[in-house]
Amino acid sequence: HEVYVFCPHYGREKPDPRVIRLPAVTFLFHRKSRVAFPIPLRARRILGELDAIHSHTPFSLGALALWAARRGRIPHVHTYHTLYVAYRHYLPPPLRPPRRTAEVISAAFCNRCDVVTVESTPVRDELLRYGVRVPIHVFPFGVNLRLFSRPIQHDLRADLALPDRAPILLYVGRLAPEKNVFFLLRMFREVALRRPDVLLVMIGGGPSAEDLVHEASRLGVARRVLFPGYIGHDRLVDYYRQADLFVFASKTETQGMVVLEAMAAGLPVVAIPEMGVKDIVRDRENALCAPEDEVRYAEAVLELLADASLRERLREGALRTARELSTEMSTRKLLAVFEQIRSR
Known part of the structure; x- marks a missing residue:
């Protein structure tokens, strides 16, 4: 399998033809995090080579994943890693969304993907409660x-x-x-x-x-x-x-x-x-x-x-x-999801 990775640019990385680093800025409310600019031109060059897209965030790079999937008519799998409702305190009160707003935003992103994967059944149940309607597959990421x-x-x-x-x-x-x-x-x-x-x-x-x-x-x-x-x-x-x-x-x-x-x-x-x-x-x-x-x-x-x-x-x-719960197990399950959506 050939994999391309889209991620923020941090400043001192070694070049890699399969790692596309996008210009990024420091996240104002969490100084160790970087927010990438979702530049479509960087993705457009390789759209024809992609059989599936796997996103890990609903934010800037998630927006790029949605654009690329729609533009290239490419199946899109999203892994929901974070209960964002539990992290709202990192935003100052004027910018902090109500809990239900955070839930609606999460559901809206997930429903624009073809499949969502989560690492546990409680998170699946949480997304169902949010209103996620696309298929949700449950499998934990394994350990090496x-x-x-x-x-x-x-x-x-x-x-x-x-x-x-x-x-x-x-x-x-x-x-x-x-x-x-x-x-x-x-x-x-x-x-x-x-x-x-x-x-x-x-x-x-x-x-x-x-x-x-x-x-x-x-x-x-x-x-x-x-x-x-x-x-x-x-x-x-x-x-x-x-x-x-x-x-x-x-x-x-x-x-x-x-x-x-x-x-x-x-x-x-x-x-x-x-x-x-x-x-x-x-x-x-x-x-x-x-x-x-x-x-x-x-x-x-x-x-x-x-x-x-x-x-x-x-x-x-x-x-x-x-x-x-080894990495081999989780990799097999993830590949099975990719094969399933490709065969639709």
């Missing part, structure tokens, strides 16, 4: 299992100067309100009261990073919580494999890829079973499911830390889940 079988090259404890015997709770993801990260800090305070040897490592960056540092200090757990910032994926894969538990509390995930990555590493997971995460976790089979209650979530963490046989059972279940 080969990355988790190579020898470990990066030592988590040495890199972050952590004590040898201290149990490590790991969080990976954006440090932002929609990820429910402040809940994790409050929960960790409950854990630390009973297990002062436990550490929490929160990997990632985001708009809440500085506030989280202050909150950890206010809660009295600053010495037990580390914020190493962004970590490259090769190093991150090794860190997953050396932590003791993975903790996750987001309720807005379309899938929760970091949960699946933790499972691929054989890392026991404690998570709130909401939205996309609900499709991945099975309580006491491949994870512990906990409510959004600091004390009860902390009790699940403490139970898992104290019970080696339960950790091993969840580790084995997590590895089975990861094998079922």
Whole structure:
């Protein structure tokens, strides 16, 4: 298969004939994001070579995908990655749409595509509630299992100067309100009261990073919580494999890829079973499911830390889940969707 990628220009990329980088500007309300200008001329040159279009955003590049699909009469598959209603707070109040407006905009874009794919059944149900009428296929994006079988090259404890015997709770993801990260800090305070040897490592960056540092200090757990910032994926894969538990509390995930990555590493997971995460976790089979209650979530963490046989059972279940949701599986399903719409 030959693939062309349309994406924003960031400034220092190596040229690639199959990567079409469009002029872009920094998104005013999220400085690390870039918004591309949907220039039809750049797409027109290759329209005759395309058998299908696969879009991943309804915004500027999504508009270009709609134009190209209509102009070239090319089947258009859209993957709905983000629950935009949960991200409206990034816009200032004068520009922030009501929830229903965000839902209507999402549905309007999806209904102009031929097929929509989503990573979980809760997201499918959400789109149906919005009013999406085109076919919706559900399959999660898989994890590359080969990355988790190579020898470990990066030592988590040495890199972050952590004590040898201290149990490590790991969080990976954006440090932002929609990820429910402040809940994790409050929960960790409950854990630390009973297990002062436990550490929490929160990997990632985001708009809440500085506030989280202050909150950890206010809660009295600053010495037990580390914020190493962004970590490259090769190093991150090794860190997953050396932590003791993975903790996750987001309720807005379309899938929760970091949960699946933790499972691929054989890392026991404690998570709130909401939205996309609900499709991945099975309580006491491949994870512990906990409510959004600091004390009860902390009790699940403490139970898992104290019970080696339960950790091993969840580790084995997590590895089975990861094998079922590999990149090979998701690629086969996506190709089947492309073949289906081409044969119409």
